[in-house]
Amino acid sequence: MSNNYLDEPPNMTPNRPITFYHLFALLLLLSGIFEAYSQPVPPDNSNIPFLVTFGKQASKKYGDDDFSQVFFLSIPSSESDPFYIRVFDPDVGGQHDEIYGGADTKTKFSVYGGTGAWTEPDAQQTDPIGKYKSGTLLDSRSFAATEKYDNDWYAFGPLDPKEGEFVKEFGGHVFKIVAEGTEGNDGNLYKYFFSRSPNVNIAIEGANAFGYEWTFRMPSEKNAVSHLYPYINEDVISIQQLNFDWDDDGIIKIVSYEKKGEWVAMSNEADWKSSTHQILPTERNSSLDIQFVKTKEKAKDNNNVCFSFKNQYGEFMRFYTIPIGGVQRFKYNVNLIERLREGERFKNDPIFAD
Numbered sequence: 001m002s003n004n005y006l007d008e009p010p011n012m013t014p015n016r017p018i019t020f021y022h023l024f025a026l027l028l029l030l031s032g033i034f035e036a037y038s039q040p041v042p043p044d045n046s047n048i049p050f051l052v053t054f055g056k057q058a059s060k061k062y063g064d065d066d067f068s069q070v071f072f073l074s075i076p077s078s079e080s081d082p083f084y085i086r087v088f089d090p091d092v093g094g095q096h097d098e099i100y101g102g103a104d105t106k107t108k109f110s111v112y113g114g115t116g117a118w119t120e121p122d123a124q125q126t127d128p129i130g131k132y133k134s135g136t137l138l139d140s141r142s143f144a145a146t147e148k149y150d151n152d153w154y155a156f157g158p159l160d161p162k163e164g165e166f167v168k169e170f171g172g173h174v175f176k177i178v179a180e181g182t183e184g185n186d187g188n189l190y191k192y193f194f195s196r197s198p199n200v201n202i203a204i205e206g207a208n209a210f211g212y213e214w215t216f217r218m219p220s221e222k223n224a225v226s227h228l229y230p231y232i233n234e235d236v237i238s239i240q241q242l243n244f245d246w247d248d249d250g251i252i253k254i255v256s257y258e259k260k261g262e263w264v265a266m267s268n269e270a271d272w273k274s275s276t277h278q279i280l281p282t283e284r285n286s287s288l289d290i291q292f293v294k295t296k297e298k299a300k301d302n303n304n305v306c307f308s309f310k311n312q313y314g315e316f317m318r319f320y321t322i323p324i325g326g327v328q329r330f331k332y333n334v335n336l337i338e339r340l341r342e343g344e345r346f347k348n349d350p351i352f353a354d
């Protein structure tokens with residue numbers, strides 16, 4: 001391909017045969033389709049290696065505030081084929097897990113569907129209190145340390161999509177999976193995949209997963225950046241972010257069309273920090289990019305952190321694995337000089353100070 005193609009701006013010549021730009025556009029389209037099919041939790045686009053749930057005797061200094069983690073899966077109502085909830089490394093021992101003084105921890109995974117699974121107000125809170133286990137229990141299993149499921153998958157199911165709670169707002173049926181650290185003081189590190197198959201990961205088209213509070217392990221590499229993508233609907237005018245046990249591991253910042261990197265108040269050891277941030281109309285109907293950036297010289301290798309968001313009404317907000325409305329990027333001016341100036345301006349921006 002000649003350099004001419006690369007140097008020309010797109011869409012200048014009508015009736016042009018297939019060009020670099022067409023191929024590029026096709027590639028973008030295909031990557032978009034691929035994205036809509038991918039359903040691991042945490043998602044690939046988060047750069048979060050594992051979810052974490054500790055046993056209830058664990059110290060909160062290990063990074064889990066409540067020894068419980070809840071996710072929801074929404075499946076389009078047109079779906080009728082059975083599916084499986086696959087859990088990677090559900091055991092608490094051997095590889096991946098965080099063990100203190102012997103592996104004595106049990107984690108119970110429970111799958112709920114039916115009326116109230118999501119619509120029960122307690123299910124949309126972030127603490128494991130009240131009727132948060134609402135709905136119909138469809139399947140449940142406890143795991144301790146076991147070689148059989150160490151560094152390997154366990155599959156709940158087959159599940160019938162119609163057994164989820166029908167929610168008109170989502171155009172589909174919603175399932176809930178609760179992970180509880182019922183015994184012990186160790187950390188269970190695990191991942192989910194919502195799959196067509198019990199034995200391999202085959203994504204369910206159009207499905208999406210979300211949680212209100214994510215407790216997760218940061219990558220161990222220095223300068224690593226992890227992401228969460230809270231959806232900002234048209235009613236949001238301000239958000240309150242809450243984070244627990246960040247352990248002074250670097251910077252947590254909000255990136256959006258309007259925010260190049262607005263720092264949030266950051267927690268240290270076993271405490272919560274929160275801060276409130278304004279949302280502009282241009283930041284609505286799509287997802288913010290919350291970046292967790294490891295900046296320290298001595299990177300921590302086992303930092304677990306919890307994160308959640310409230311809107312101005314005090315309602316917890318959903319972080320989807322496939323960001324709704326796409327992920328916002330800061331809107332640089334198109335003019336290169338302006339863009340460079342903006343980069344300069346924001347470099348020294350104090351942004352948010354606690």
Ligand SMILES: [Ca+2]
Nearest residue numbers: 093094095150
């Ligand atoms: Ca393990």
Ligand SMILES: [Ca+2]
Nearest residue numbers: 100101102104
């Ligand atoms: Ca232990």
Ligand SMILES: [Ca+2]
Nearest residue numbers: 063245247304
């Ligand atoms: Ca931590």
